[in-house]
Amino acid sequence: MSHDVHHFSMGLWVFFLSYATAVVGSFVGLSCVRRSLDEPRRSGNWWLLMAALSIGGVGIWLMHFIGMMGFAVPGSAIRYDLAPTVFSVVLAVAATLLGLWIADVQSVSTRSVPEWLRLGVGGVLMGVAVSLMHYSGMSAIRIQGTIEHEIGYVVGSVAIGIVASTVALALARxxxxxxxxxxxxLVMGCAVVALHYTGMAGVRVTLDPTALPPAGMTVMSLLFPAFVLGIIVLAVPITALLLAPGRDDTVRDEQLEQWASEVERQAAREAVPNSRW
Structure with a gap:
């Protein structure tokens, strides 16, 4: 028999904190995506990696577990298995990185790939990344019973993630x-939060009084190290963005290099003795 669950047991401040986390992680990540377009391929890949860590690690994964602070099942303790929890963050970052890379790639073989196709595939992968992270994170939950998800809410949550991720990626580029x-x-944050709570609306819990109490970590014991790592993850790209030269600086440096090269060539021509008598 289905049991009642609470999604805001600690108050609505959890909802607003989770949304703010998703927005901040997405903004830093999308800024790194924008920066990668102005860089050579090798350095551009580093910017994409920082973007994936910011979006996947903070904007998606950390937001999810902040939102889970409000999840409660009356009559049962809630614990989290560490292995699927770690898998969920790796999955979120890896899938986000793949989606960003596909959206950024310029060509396949000798034929250029249309931008709309790159953005579409990248947006689908990013949206699926949000969904996979959510449901792999949910698989880490241990209660004194079982948890199931209604298929209609699952499909709806995945659709929200794909559409909003594609729009956000297109705007950022x-x-x-x-x-x-x-x-x-803001759009990407809405996608992450809407997907999370749409998926949570489809959660159905069945308690088993004869089952053993769940073993594992509490959500608070997970969040403390997650917050520390999240701050570090965001500090690195924010520092890199602040220290990176602007486009005007890059253009000015290129002009100076071109001028210096022309001066050197002119000096070399003048240094060559006239061979004609």
């Missing part, structure tokens, strides 16, 4: 304006 990236991060 098309403009250098910070205000538009903020809008893209």
């Amino acid at each position: 098309r403009t250098r304006r910070t205000v538009v990236r903020v809008g893209a991060a």
